[in-house]
Amino acid sequence: MSIQRDGGASPTISEVAAEAGVGRATVARTLGGYGSVSPKTREVVLAAAQRLGYRPNSVARSxxxxxxxxxxxxLADVGNPFFAGVLRGIADAARRADYDVLVLSTDEDLAQEAAAIDVLVDKRVDGVILAPAAGRQARMPQIDLLEQRGIPLVLLDRLVDAVTADAVVINNREASREAVASLIEAGHRRIGFVWGPVTTEPAAGADDLRRILDSALWSDGERLLGYLEALEQAGIPFDTSLVTHVAKHESQATRAVLGMLALSDPPTAIFATETDALTGSLRALRQRGLRCPDDVSLIGFDDSSWASVMTPAMSVVAQPMHQLGKLAAECLLARMAGGVAPVATHVLEADFVRRDSVAPPPAN
Amino acid sequence: MSIQRDGGASPTISEVAAEAGVGRATVARTLGGYGSVSPKTREVVLAAAQRLGYRPNSVARSxxxxxxxxxxxxLADVGNPFFAGVLRGIADAARRADYDVLVLSTDEDLAQEAAAIDVLVDKRVDGVILAPAAGRQARMPQIDLLEQRGIPLVLLDRLVDAVTADAVVINNREASREAVASLIEAGHRRIGFVWGPVTTEPAAGADDLRRILDSALWSDGERLLGYLEALEQAGIPFDTSLVTHVAKHESQATRAVLGMLALSDPPTAIFATETDALTGSLRALRQRGLRCPDDVSLIGFDDSSWASVMTPAMSVVAQPMHQLGKLAAECLLARMAGGVAPVATHVLEADFVRRDSVAPPPAN
DNA sequence: AGACATATTGATACCGGTACCAATCGGTGA
DNA sequence: TCACCGATTGGTACCGGTATCAATATGTCT
Incomplete structure (x- = not known):
């Protein structure tokens, strides 16, 4: 008894059965907690399992x-604070339901995304949460695969027109409009817009820009629309040169903002719609020796401890990251449990947090 | 032909075999790429697999x-920027070797950690990377389980005396000593030390402190020892009241620093050994209306964009997070591949990044 | 043409659980 | 004492791959 198995192998149900002197099925029932087992047998089996250090093999069970x-x-990048926060929310909700999480990063690359979905299908995950790297008008063949296989899907943070699935997002457009409106209210009329990963040419005008939106991430597009709406409401003409056309990395954001600041009529305020865009903008101000909010007002996206402890404390649109992930997971779990609720898009509210980085434009 | 299967089931090898009119084994050989198959048969099989949309079932293969x-x-928390960065490094290295990553957060809780390891054993992962929540002198029974099952393990960021396994860590003590030494060099003699999650009483003195170290995380302990060494080298007496005894959350760090600043002989510099500890310290300064570095100098741990764009730019000990994760994964993969190299602890260098948050103590 | 080596193929026994079904056990009431 | 019922138990067929082995087909050489 209690013979340790060699070679690192794990004891199986058969071995426990042999050790306990009962049949395989009896052990399965005892440990699986189904069917009926006499108290005496149960004890014998449990003791044998204990002695052998039995642990069920999840692979076999699956x-x-x-x-x-x-x-x-x-998602795009587990290392990114936004996605890391979201992932934490997902993991918490999953754990509570006794599920585990397999994470794959795509770096916003469609090929990697497709490969990631293939992997998940092959590994037979019970459900998928996806923050698509594709623009809202993209076609996503891999999604069909999921549907075909009956694997529930929840879109996270970004919508895709062609995909009919539950989704959890934030009210990007309203949040963005509110942020820009607060800049306008403070007196700004030249407001720079630094947005996320978009790989297109500079827009020739507002209409051209709307065209570009079709290929942009839904979330980025909405934020830009919020910006446009705020301008329109205030009767401020749209100026292409105040919208960056590519700011995927912090350094690109810095370069873009330096470009804006070099304009003959530079912005007096900047709305940065991502963490990297904000830090990139700050770096640009710093390089030009400009001060916030005295020379240029700033509003960022995504709250963090840093934003609130620095001087000046940064006004930001704070996304409920943890909540976003939690809700996505709960939504997925409900669907997996066979929920027949109609497909829905859940919109969470992002709070605009007013701090000290916004002031009236300089008098001059 | 090309009949779509119903009920969301996936086509199996048998079905492909039927569709192609060959035996199961032949399909397996064709798709598995082993054994030998005639070119003609291969084509027929591939066409059938294509028509059916066959995808191998990883569970069955496992x-x-x-x-x-x-x-x-x-690890403690995927949402934490440090661990998120490390995780990204792990995931990158894993992907390159065609592995995926199952992540579990423990919140620095031993029970959750034990449960997490059980899950991984049950799911039969091929290897484990663990950032232990246990102090260096803890006993970790779950680790024995891994060893028993022959599952390779790599410790990350933290060592545990009782565990013999490969490990990847940074040179916490030297990095810490260097940081503190730079404060001393700037003229400081009253240096506060705000450290990570430690749940013990305030130390009664240096010796008592060393005792406490035994139950602390290895990394936290090393950082404290670095602090002590720097003081000793400069002949500065150790003062218990300048070392926080619990700063697990940012708010606790703030409270602890406020306490220090209220001392009759308050610190003129603070070394915060975690991101939360640094932002917490900054918040305390802000509440007291003190300025950095004019009133109090600061050095933090873990670099981030924020640290370098804020004013003053923060001096920090920058850990190579991505590299840490990447190396841990590579080390694990090597061990899984049957590497017979002796168990080793890999020590990566953390860079001390000198910025503007350190100045001489105020003249007064 | 016959013998033999090689390429190709199909059948089948695993892996370790789950779950159904039939067999057996024990106890009860007539 | 016997028939009968429910509780308990063991046997076994899956799940979908991998890998071994024997059987068959193909081709070559003398």
Missing amino acids: MSTGETRTLGVV | MSTGETRTLGVV
């Missing part, structure tokens, strides 16, 4: 039940 | 091969 109790998560 | 091509990662 093989037989068809469920892996694993959620697949596909 | 069942048969005994490997899951999945790495398990156990």
Whole structure:
């Protein structure tokens, strides 16, 4: 008894059965907690399992039940604070339901995203949460695969027109409009817009810009629309030169903002719609020796401890990251449980947090 | 032909075999790329697989091969920027070797950590990367389970005396000593030390403190020892009241620093050994209306964009997060591949980044 | 043409669970 | 004492791959 198995192998149900002197099925029932087992037998079996250090093999169980109790998560970058926060929310909700999380980063690359979904399908995850790297008008063949296989899907943070699935996003447009409106209210009329990963030419005008939106991430597009709406409401003409056309990395944001500041009629305020865009903008101000908010007012996206402890404290649009992930996971779990609720897009509210980085434009 | 299967089930090898009119084994050989198959048959099989949209079932493959091509990662909090960065490094290295990553957060809780390891064992991951929540002198029974099962393990960021396994850490003590030394060099003699999650009483003195170290995280302990060494080298007496005894959350760090600043002989500089500790310290200064570096000099741990764009730019000990994760994964993969290299602890260098948050103490 | 080596193929036994079904056990009431 | 019922138990067929082995087909050489 209590013989340690060699070679690092794990004891199986059969071995426990042999050790306990009962049949395989009896052990399965005892440990699986189904069917009926006499108290005496149960004890014998449990003792044998204990002695052998038995642990169930989830792979075998999945093989037989068809469920892996694993959620697949596909997002741009686990290292990014926004996605890291979201992931935490997902993981918390998953754990509570006794699920685990398999994460894949795509770096906003469509090929990697497709490969990631293939992996998740092959590994037979029970559900998928996806922050698409595709623009809202993209076609996403891999999604069909999920649907075909009956794997529930929840879109996170970004919508895609062609995909009919539950989604959890924030009210990007309203939040953005509110932020820009607060700049306008403070007296600004030249407001720079630094946005996320967009790889297109500079827009020739507002209409051209709307065209570009079709290929942009939904979230980025909405933020830009919010900006446009705020301008329009205030009767401020739209100026292409105040909108960056590519700011995927912080350094690109810095370069873009330096470009704006070099204009003959430079912006007196900047709305940066991502963390990297904000820090990139700050770096640009710093390089030009400009001060915030005295020379240029700033509003960022995504709150963090840093934003609130620096001087001046940064006004930001704060996304409920944890909540976003939690809700996405809960939504997915409900769907997996066979929920027949109609497909829905859940919109969470992002709070505009007013701090000290906004002041009236300089008198001059 | 090309009949779509109903019920969301995936086509199996048998179905492909039927569709192609060949035996199961032949399909397996064709798709698995082993054995030999005639070019003609190969084509027929591939066409059938294509028509049916065949995708291999990784679960079944794992069942048969005994490997899951999945790495398990156990860390305190995926939402924490440090761990998020490390995780990204792990995921990148894993992907390159065609492995996926299952992540579990423990919130620095031993029970959750034990449960996490159980899950990974049950799911039969091929290897585990663990940032232990346990102090260096803790006993960790779950680790034995891993060893028993022959699952390779790499410790990350923190060492545990009782565990013999490969490890990847940074040179916490030297980095800490260097940071504190630079404060001393600037003229400071009253230097506050705000450290990470430690749940013990205030130390009664240096010796008592060393005792406390045994139950602290290895990394936290090393950082404190670095602090002590720097003081000793400069002949500055150790003062318990300048060392926080609990600063697990930012708010606790703030409270602790406020306490220090209220001392009759308050610190003129603070070394915060975690991101939260630094932002917490900054918040305390802000509440007291003190300015950095004019009134109090600061050095933090972990670099971020924020640290370098704020005013003053923060001096920090920058950990190579991505590299840390990447190396841990590579080390694990090597061990999984049957590497017979002796167990080793890899020590990466953390750079001390000198910026503007350190100045001589105020003249007064 | 015959013998033999090689390429190709199909059948089948695993892997370790789950779950159904039939067999057995024990106890009860007539 | 016997028939009968429910509780308990063991046997076994899956799940979908992998890998071995024997059987068959193909081709070559003498």
